[in-house]
Amino acid sequence: MAEFFNTGLTEQQFLDEYWQKKPLLIRQAFPDFQSPISADDLIELAAEEEIESRLIVENEKSGDWSLRSEGLSNQDFKDLPASHWTVLVQDLEKHLPEMQSVIDPFRFLPDWRHDDLMASYAAKFGSVGAHTDSYDVFLLQAMGSRRWQLSDQPLFQPELIAGLDLKILKAFAPDQSWDLVAGDMLYVPPHFAHHGVALNDCITFSIGFRAPSKVDVLDALTNSLLDAELGRDRYSDPDLIVAEHTHEISQQAVTDVKKLLHNAIDEADPVIASALGRLLTETKNSLIELAEAQCSELPIAADLNAHFEAGDVLERNLYYRFAWTKSHQGAQLFCAAEAYALSDYEHAMLLTEKALLTADEWVLLSLDTQSTTILCELIAEGAWFWQTAS
Secondary structure, eight states: OOOOSSSBBBBBHHHHHTTTTTEEEEETSSOOOSSSHHHHHHHHHHTTTSSSSSEEETTTTTOEEEOOOSSSOOOHTTTOOSSSSEEEEEOHHHHHHGHHHGGGTTSOOOOGEEEEEEEEEEHHHHHSSSOOOOOOOEEEEEESEEEEEEEEEEEESSOBTTTTOOOOOOOOOSSEEEEEEEEEEEOOOTEEEEEEESSSSSEEEEEEEEEOOOOHHHHHHHHHHHHOOOOOOOOTTTOOOOOTTOOOOHHHHHHHHHHHHHHHTTHHHHHHHHHHHHHHHHHOOOGHHHHHHHOOOOOOOHHHHHHHTTOOOOOOTTOEEEEEEETTTEEEEETTTTTEEOOOOHHHHHHHSSSEEEEHHHHHHOOHHHHHHHHHHHHHHSSSEEEEOO
């Protein structure tokens, strides 16, 4: 089993001992690391209208905070003070495919749990304030140095500074403090308070992981039950007793409704998988326009044959999320909140986990009409697009 960076732990031991349990500092997780992107490059990206970014400035004298997340320009950055500011750029690995190499070592975690690679460039003393996150995050120091302070215990109901667009803790008493240099990495589980301050001009990569909320899952399941025309059983009370108070909803009624809901869930395993797949592959609002830029006319199998014979390859659109799950009939493939039924789960794997589809993969997929049809639909939706041979 693979070692978890330079810790002496296997990946499974890390999951057993640290994942969602306690923080872990990893010195030189990436030995001799050099940032593949410069501060100037990040600022250029942040100034692009279609890229989600934020500029956070702390007033050195008053301690007040300001946040800008729209309409950033190169001039905004030229007008900044010499210190106490941070710019954050989301979804870096989607905008710059070469940045996928930064998140490749984290592929031992399910892809549907991956959120994005965020990069922050901070001038000296730049920070986003002490805060907690509801998700797991690996903080990789890419350039310069940053001081991280952490709490030893999770904080589930933090008190925040009122009146800010930022969720900054009103009070923070750290238990540990570390200075990270390029190549060092810190793992922070959900709800552990942490505060990072740039000791000099620095870049930090945040490899974030997401998890759906109960409300999100229930909402997705309800919609899937409706689509499948399931969950139509009504409340029943064959053991009803005479009401003492005619307008009271009794505790027994509440218990019976809970049982009704549990039964609906217990009977709907395939629907749950479908609901989860649709939910987890929803495209971020900020990325929809970029994702759909690759949409095309619906091709047919002959069109695909011609492309592959010419040496072209299909590239998976990184702006879309993909997932798959086994089913009684074979598999379900999910992309952009849509579900596709496949009889061959290995084809579902090819269409979701491969970064490129070459003529070799096409030979396998073309043997199955269902897989061919789905691939044509995915190309039309822009989920796969052609890279022509030079």
